[in-house]
Amino acid sequence: MKRRFRIYYPFVNAGMQQVTTYRVDWIFYLLGNVVHSLVSFFIWQAVFLSGSEETLNGFTMPQMIVYFFLIFISDTMITSDASMMIAEEVRDGSIAMRMLRPVGYNATFLFFELGGKLLTQIVLIVPVVIGVEISRFVLSGVVQFSVLNLLLFFVSTILAYLINLFFSICFGFLAFVIKHIWGTNIMKNCIVSFCSGAMVPLSFMPDALKTVFMLLPFASLNYTPVMIYMGVYQGADLLFYFGLQIFWALFFWALSKLLAMVSAKHLTVQGG
Amino acid sequence: MRYIRSLAHFIGRLVRIHRIFVAQEIKRMVEYKADFFIGMIGFLMVQCSNLLMLWIIFNSIPTLMGWSLPEVVFIYGFSLIPKGLDHLLYDNLWMVGSTIVSKGEFDKYLTRPINTLAHVLFEKLQVDAIGELVMGIALICSVLPQISVEWSFGKILLGLVSMFFSTYIFTGVKTLTASVSFWRKRSSNIITLGYKFANFTKYPATIYNEFIKNLITYIIPFAFTSYYPSVYILTGDNPLFNVGVTVLVSVLVMGSGVIVWHLGLRAYESAGS
Amino acid sequence: MIEVANLRKEFKKTIKEPGLKGSLKSLFHPQSEQVVAVDNISFHVPKGEILGFIGPNGAGKSTVIKMLTGILTPTSGKCTINGQNPVVNRKNYVKEIGVVFGQRTQLWWDLPLRETYGVLKEIYEVDDKSYRERMAFLNETLDLDSFISRPVRTLSLGQRMRADIAASLLHSPKVLFLDEPTIGLDVVVKDNIRRAIEQINSQEQTTVILTTHDLADIEQLADRIVMIDKGKNVFDGSVRTLKSRYGQMRELNFVTESPHPAETLRYREQFHFAEDDVSVECEGTAVKVRFNSAVVPIADMLSYTLQTVQVSDISVKDADIEEIIRRLYMQGVE
Numbered sequence: 001m002k003r004r005f006r007i008y009y010p011f012v013n014a015g016m017q018q019v020t021t022y023r024v025d026w027i028f029y030l031l032g033n034v035v036h037s038l039v040s041f042f043i044w045q046a047v048f049l050s051g052s053e054e055t056l057n058g059f060t061m062p063q064m065i066v067y068f069f070l071i072f073i074s075d076t077m078i079t080s081d082a083s084m085m086i087a088e089e090v091r092d093g094s095i096a097m098r099m100l101r102p103v104g105y106n107a108t109f110l111f112f113e114l115g116g117k118l119l120t121q122i123v124l125i126v127p128v129v130i131g132v133e134i135s136r137f138v139l140s141g142v143v144q145f146s147v148l149n150l151l152l153f154f155v156s157t158i159l160a161y162l163i164n165l166f167f168s169i170c171f172g173f174l175a176f177v178i179k180h181i182w183g184t185n186i187m188k189n190c191i192v193s194f195c196s197g198a199m200v201p202l203s204f205m206p207d208a209l210k211t212v213f214m215l216l217p218f219a220s221l222n223y224t225p226v227m228i229y230m231g232v233y234q235g236a237d238l239l240f241y242f243g244l245q246i247f248w249a250l251f252f253w254a255l256s257k258l259l260a261m262v263s264a265k266h267l268t269v270q271g272g
Numbered sequence: 273m274r275y276i277r278s279l280a281h282f283i284g285r286l287v288r289i290h291r292i293f294v295a296q297e298i299k300r301m302v303e304y305k306a307d308f309f310i311g312m313i314g315f316l317m318v319q320c321s322n323l324l325m326l327w328i329i330f331n332s333i334p335t336l337m338g339w340s341l342p343e344v345v346f347i348y349g350f351s352l353i354p355k356g357l358d359h360l361l362y363d364n365l366w367m368v369g370s371t372i373v374s375k376g377e378f379d380k381y382l383t384r385p386i387n388t389l390a391h392v393l394f395e396k397l398q399v400d401a402i403g404e405l406v407m408g409i410a411l412i413c414s415v416l417p418q419i420s421v422e423w424s425f426g427k428i429l430l431g432l433v434s435m436f437f438s439t440y441i442f443t444g445v446k447t448l449t450a451s452v453s454f455w456r457k458r459s460s461n462i463i464t465l466g467y468k469f470a471n472f473t474k475y476p477a478t479i480y481n482e483f484i485k486n487l488i489t490y491i492i493p494f495a496f497t498s499y500y501p502s503v504y505i506l507t508g509d510n511p512l513f514n515v516g517v518t519v520l521v522s523v524l525v526m527g528s529g530v531i532v533w534h535l536g537l538r539a540y541e542s543a544g545s
Numbered sequence: 546m547i548e549v550a551n552l553r554k555e556f557k558k559t560i561k562e563p564g565l566k567g568s569l570k571s572l573f574h575p576q577s578e579q580v581v582a583v584d585n586i587s588f589h590v591p592k593g594e595i596l597g598f599i600g601p602n603g604a605g606k607s608t609v610i611k612m613l614t615g616i617l618t619p620t621s622g623k624c625t626i627n628g629q630n631p632v633v634n635r636k637n638y639v640k641e642i643g644v645v646f647g648q649r650t651q652l653w654w655d656l657p658l659r660e661t662y663g664v665l666k667e668i669y670e671v672d673d674k675s676y677r678e679r680m681a682f683l684n685e686t687l688d689l690d691s692f693i694s695r696p697v698r699t700l701s702l703g704q705r706m707r708a709d710i711a712a713s714l715l716h717s718p719k720v721l722f723l724d725e726p727t728i729g730l731d732v733v734v735k736d737n738i739r740r741a742i743e744q745i746n747s748q749e750q751t752t753v754i755l756t757t758h759d760l761a762d763i764e765q766l767a768d769r770i771v772m773i774d775k776g777k778n779v780f781d782g783s784v785r786t787l788k789s790r791y792g793q794m795r796e797l798n799f800v801t802e803s804p805h806p807a808e809t810l811r812y813r814e815q816f817h818f819a820e821d822d823v824s825v826e827c828e829g830t831a832v833k834v835r836f837n838s839a840v841v842p843i844a845d846m847l848s849y850t851l852q853t854v855q856v857s858d859i860s861v862k863d864a865d866i867e868e869i870i871r872r873l874y875m876q877g878v879e
Contacts, residue, residue: 016568017561022458023572029461035468038484042472043329046479050333057332119568180307183400186314194321200328292667300655303696380651382616383644384668385636538618538632541556542611 008111015115030076030124037072040199044068057204062139063230064201069132070153070226071198076120077157078164078221080113083188086172087181095263106256110165117161146231152238153229159245160221164192166252167217173259197223217248289386290394297397308399315403319352322474323411337479342418343506344476349411350505351474351498353435356404358442363398365443365450370460373453376543389447389533421506430515434501437522441497442470444522447529454536470494493521546752547590547613547720552622554583554608582608584776585622590769592719593750595742597767597784599757601874605776606756610724613754614644627719640669643713647725650709652697658708659693662715669716676715683711686741703734710738714745720752721745727759739765760870772873779873787869794868797834797846799859806832806854815849816841821875835868 019026048061059067089095133145171188175181193199195218202210202223213219224241227233233241301308326348330341339347372378372392381388421427449466452459469487473494477485488495496518504514560576562568583605590596600606611617613624615631615638624631629638652661666676684690687707692700700708706726713721723742727735743766746753755766763770763784770787772780780787803809807825812818812834822837836846843861850856 013563013568016565017563020561020568020571020575021559022456023575024452024456025458025461028459028465032461032465032468035465036471039468039471042480042484043475046337046475047329047333050336050338118565119572122569123572178310180304180310183307183311183314186311186400187317190314190318190321194324199321199325204328204332289667292664296653296656296660296664299660303655377649379611379614379616379646380649382635383614383639383642383651385640385670386668387636540617542607542616 011108011111012115015112016119019116019119033076037068040068062136065135066132069128070229071222074157074222074225078161080165080168082165082168083172087175090175149229149231153225156225156228159249160225162249163217163220166256169256170259196221220245220248286390293394311400312403315400319407339476342415345411345415347498347502348474349408350502352404352408354438354497356401357439359398359401362393362443364392364396365446368450369453369463374457431505434515434518437519438497440522440526444525444529448532451532451536454540473498496521546592548625550587550623552586553620555620556580556582581776586778588771588781592752594768595746595753595766597755597763597770600773604774614722641719643718643721645709645713645723647728654697657694657696665715671716686744687711703730723755793837793839795838796862799832799856800830801854801856803854810853
């Protein structure tokens with residue numbers, strides 16, 4: 001374990017260096033995400049102000065605030081460039097090299113991305129959580145913050161990142177069949193963002209849709225971590241949704257390995 | 273007189289070059305038909321998911337702060353047209369912020385005898401944007417029977433004028449934010465930030481608090497890309513502000529984009545040793 | 546034709562610190578330092594000359610070329626090409642120069658090569674008649690016809706380079722800048738490209754500035770060499786001057802059956818050579834000794850070698866330019 005860490009630490013470090021090299025760009029990346037969540041916030045605030053009820057589909061106004069700002073955190077946590085990167089390698093043929101490396105290439109990529117995310121989360125999580133909790137206190141008059149839920153949220157977003165990473169790797173292999181991976185990637189991101197609850201909470205959707213999205217990997221990406229933070233999932237529910245996240249992470253991990261094997265064969269048949 | 277003649281020569285040359293570049297792009301597209309089609313569908317889907325969200329919202333409330341669904345859809349649809357035009361014609365600025373400058377590929381533009389900004393702007397055609405444009409037109413047409421608007425020739429003309437000028441609000445902001453890469457090597461996320469502000473303006477500006485409303489009116493004036501012109505079309509109110517200031521803002525933003533771009537050229541450091 | 550006077554370029558470089566702590570620190574308090582890439586470079590190139598511009602990696606060659614082509618603005622100093630300052634009236638200036646960056650292409654990647662020339666014709670405002678004549682000339686020199694209808698992305702590296710050189714010459718520039726024009730090409734293709742450059746230079750009196758790592762390019766093409774190192778001008782003169790001034794290196798070649806000739810001969814200990822003054826390479830029975838004939842006369846080396854080991858087929862020759870430059874790069878020039 002210690003040895004493994006030593007192998008991968010340089011990649012974590014390189015990920016952080018990447019952030020500091022393009023420091024201003026990175027700050028604007030965060031600001032862009034802040035603006036994005038502000039847009040969501042104002043629209044949903046307007047929705048609440050336009051309705052006559054205290055709660056809308058089981059959400060109160062303070063809960064809505066918590067929901068959209070934590071989606072912001074989980075969304076920055078789960079993003080991965082893996083699909084575009086793999087697609088690029090498929091296109092220029094360097095994907096063959098990937099099979100030859102002595103260190104797990106996927107793992108090096110994972111640790112590289114984690115390095116950047118580590119810095120991002122250190123800077124984001126404290127102000128966002130404090131801000132969200134203060135506004136929740138002001139609006140409801142009760143302190144509802146739970147350290148345990150925050151920790152569970154963090155574990156859950158890491159699982160969500162793994163799901164998205166391996167899913168993106170699988171998706172990148174599509175470049176063997178589809179040339180224009182960029183356009184398909186836009187479709188993918190759009191579907192993920194809608195079905196994972198990043199645009200509209202899943203509980204606002206028709207029941208049938210909601211059930212499907214909950215069981216498919218989508219909810220595991222954004223909705224589940226945020227529900228855990230909000231304390232909606234307890235006891236058996238909590239275990240079930242963690243289990244589901246682990247299942248999807250393993251599923252896409254296995255699928256990515258399988259696709260890598262298939263494409264390795266494909267490459268040898270083509271003769272490189 | 274001499275200035276006017278050389279200006280006319282300059283503009284004539286730009287028009288010519290633009291036509292040549294567009295012709296090249298169309299030849300390229302013919303070769304990669306499927307790719308462009310997929311891109312268009314992608315952007316169409318992004319718009320569909322946003323509409324689905326509007327529909328879900330209006331399922332639980334009758335009006336959004338006094339705006340009916342057709343009115344909100346009209347503003348939304350209007351916003352897609354200038355955005356789509358800018359996306360179609362001038363999308364290469366994204367590449368400036370993400371790779372062209374940081375990898376030193378900008379060298380090429382500096383060794384050619386054309387204005388660098390014009391070269392960058394004209395070089396690419398982003399057909400994906402047709403997804404947005406089609407959606408925008410379709411949305412506006414679909415709500416026309418449900419909104420009561422007094423149509424007149426002047427109103428349609430002013431509507432088109434504001435669509436044209438608000439396109440250059442997008443292009444101007446993108447030029448400004450892309451220029452940052454001359455100093456900072458990479459600015460793709462700054463361009464993204466600019467674009468995220470444009471998201472505010474897909475919805476009626478009155479749903480925001482005063483701060484945001486002033487921000488998107490006076491600081492990052494995206495409210496003029498859809499909300500203000502739409503208000504004029506829907507109500508007929510205050511064309512001087514709703515359309516006139518749109519034109520003014522567009523000229524100001526695009527003008528400062530051009531200036532900052534040319535300042536940036538001096539700071540450009542290329543790449544490598 | 547080209548006047549470069551006290552040219553200087555500084556860059557700001559951020560200092561990176563490793564680890565999480567270092568990253569957080571550079572996030573909030575970025576440190577930077579001033580790096581001098583080009584330091585007080587001056588030279589002069591007359592019309593029609595081919596100038597070889599050389600130096601080790603990171604010496605500042607590309608930075609100078611980029612200032613001469615108007616891509617970079619100098620921090621101080623001046624360059625004047627054909628009476629024009631590259632950054633002052635860029636659009637006029639670039640019509641008189643052609644630029645090829647070997648590692649990059651200016652061709653339209655997805656379209657048939659022919660299209661690129663069509664677009665460049667418009668960009669450089671070349672009229673129809675000159676365009677036809679020019680394309681005929683370029684085709685003759687660079688043999689473009691065999692691949693002009695193919696999309697650029699399907700061209701081989703050698704074809705692409707020929708196409709790129711043609712693209713830079715379409716508007717009949719007075720000065721041609723070639724940055725690593727033979728990089729990554731095989732010997733035959735390199736030779737073709739050199740011959741084309743020579744032909745263009747002699748037929749049109751085009752002034753050529755050439756940077757390269759392949760010194761055969763220099764031997765074959767350059768009338769003069771400017772060498773820079775760490776941003777400073779270290780040599781300016783003809784290839785012959787370079788050889789006579791720094792060319793006391795000789796190469797001793799022989800074949801021997803003795804095992805471990807290098808260990809037996811021990812030149813360094815025998816003659817008290819300095820580190821750089823001698824080197825021995827063995828390949829099977831063939832031995833190659835490079836040594837400084839200013840330190841030890843050739844006769845002494847020969848007789849010592851013949852006395853110490855069994856030798857057949859021995860010869861001495863002048864070191865080539867590559868060897869001279871290798872030594873200059875390693876020790877710098879006093």
